[in-house]
Amino acid sequence: MGDRNAEGALQVVTTPEYEAMVIGAHPDDDDFAAGATSALWARQGKKVVWVVMTDGTEGSEVPSLSNTELMLAREHEQRLACETYGVKDIEFLRFPDGHLTNNEETRRAVVRLIRKYRPRLVFTHDPSQYLFAPDPDEQPNETGHINNPDHRATGSIVLDALFPAIGNPRAYRELLAEGLMPYKVHELYLFYSSQINTYIDVSETIDIKGKGLLCHATQFGPDTKLAEMVRERAAKVAQEAKEKKGLDMQFAEAFRRVKLYIPPETQAEK
Ligand SMILES: [Zn+2]
Numbered sequence: 473m474g475d476r477n478a479e480g481a482l483q484v485v486t487t488p489e490y491e492a493m494v495i496g497a498h499p500d501d502d503d504f505a506a507g508a509t510s511a512l513w514a515r516q517g518k519k520v521v522w523v524v525m526t527d528g529t530e531g532s533e534v535p536s537l538s539n540t541e542l543m544l545a546r547e548h549e550q551r552l553a554c555e556t557y558g559v560k561d562i563e564f565l566r567f568p569d570g571h572l573t574n575n576e577e578t579r580r581a582v583v584r585l586i587r588k589y590r591p592r593l594v595f596t597h598d599p600s601q602y603l604f605a606p607d608p609d610e611q612p613n614e615t616g617h618i619n620n621p622d623h624r625a626t627g628s629i630v631l632d633a634l635f636p637a638i639g640n641p642r643a644y645r646e647l648l649a650e651g652l653m654p655y656k657v658h659e660l661y662l663f664y665s666s667q668i669n670t671y672i673d674v675s676e677t678i679d680i681k682g683k684g685l686l687c688h689a690t691q692f693g694p695d696t697k698l699a700e701m702v703r704e705r706a707a708k709v710a711q712e713a714k715e716k717k718g719l720d721m722q723f724a725e726a727f728r729r730v731k732l733y734i735p736p737e738t739q740a741e742k
Contacts, residue, residue, distance in 0.1 A: 482641040482648075485590065485655045486735060490561075491518035492661075493591035495582065495630050497572060497622035499528045499550040500688045505663035506595050507557055507681040508674030508706065509725050514558030515677070521561035521589050522554060525578070525626050526569040531691060545690050553687035556680060561589070572625040574632060582633040583644050587652035594634065594657050598665035598728060599627030619664070627662070634660065634732065656733040665728035671713035671721065678706050678723040 475481055491513055496502040502510070502522045510520045528546040529539040547564055554562050565581050572578065586594065601624065605616025634657055637643040641654045661670070674681070682699030685692065692698050706723035713719040713726070 482654060484639050484641070485653045486658075486733065487590070488592035488658065489519070489590040490521055491591065492520045492593040492595060493523060493586065493589055494520065494595040495523040495525065495626060497525050497597065497620065497626040498531060498569065499524050499546040500553075500685065500691055501597070501623070502595075503553055503557075503681065503685050503688070505597075506661075506725060506727075507553075507684050508677045508723070509672045510559050511557040511677035511680040511684070512672070512674055514560075519561070520559050521563065521591065522550075522559055523563045523565065523582075523585055524550060525565050525567055525629070526572055526622055527564070527566040528569050530570040542690065546688070549688045549690060553684040556684040556687060557677075570622065572622040572629075574625055574628045578625075578629045579633050579637060580644055580647075582629055583637045584647055584650075584652060586633060586638050586657065587647060587655050590655050591657065593659045593661055594630065595661040595663060595727070596630040597623040597627035598662040598667075599624050599631060601627075601664055601666060604664070623664070631660075658731070658733045658735070660730040660732055661727040662730070663727055667728045668712075668726045670727045670729035671709065671717065671719055671724045672727070673710075673719075673721040673723070674706060674725050675710075675722040678703055681706075 494502040494506045494510060496505060502524065513520055527543040529542050531546060532542055543566070551562065563585055567578060601619050603616060603618055606614045639654050639656045682702045685698050685702060703723065706725065709726045710721040710724040713721055713724050
């Protein structure tokens with residue numbers, strides 16, 4: 473766009489208001505992916521907002537349960553979990569669970585929220601991740617699984633929102649009337665990616681993650697070993713951080729980090 477200085481040109485905002493926005497498909501996705509990181513940053517006084525794309529109404533084995541009842545129960549659980557982590561802001565977009573697609577409506581909803589909160593970092597699902605499948609020769613007793621289509625759709629919606637729509641003054645111009653200016657997100661953090669390059673030391677908050685996940689009672693019930701599993705998983709990730717990057721951590725969460733915008737005043741820093 474060569475008319476940046478033309479009359480009527482809008483300056484794209486680059487100053488963040490929030491440290492991070494975590495965007496997951498279902499209630500509990502944000503928890504599994506970035507619950508401990510969110511809790512850590514909330515403790516440090518950083519502002520974190522969570523977004524849940526769908527209404528979570530396919531997350532049950534009971535077909536006779538009403539959608540509204542399940543949706544409200546799961547939103548309540550998610551709010552309790554957020555209280556546990558210290559995450560004060562949460563947005564439920566309530567698109568139908570199991571049927572999420574990357575379209576005009578879903579992209580606009582994400583553009584609106586990102587322009588509203590102006591997070592420095594956006595966390596979401598890696599849309600390129602179709603399968604989680606170990607090599608059967610190396611791990612003969614492990615099954616692989618297909619990534620939930622809502623997870624892929626969420627990643628794809630968020631990436632398409634991030635570029636070019638959020639920072640483009642001519643995209644979703646009706647949002648300008650709501651005071652939602654074009655904005656540049658500084659970094660993207662993809663979770664459950666096969667190209668992990670960033671580890672966050674969450675040793676301080678790993679137990680809070682376990683407690684938060686247990687708030688999702690419709691999903692896990694009370695007698696679960698979930699908290700233990702969460703610790704084991706995070707310990708494995710920390711081990712990987714040591715092997716790959718020489719980092720010394722007890723528990724970690726892992727992401728593929730992509731820098732999208734570097735503020736001029738920090739460019740000289742190493
Ligand atoms: Zn999910």
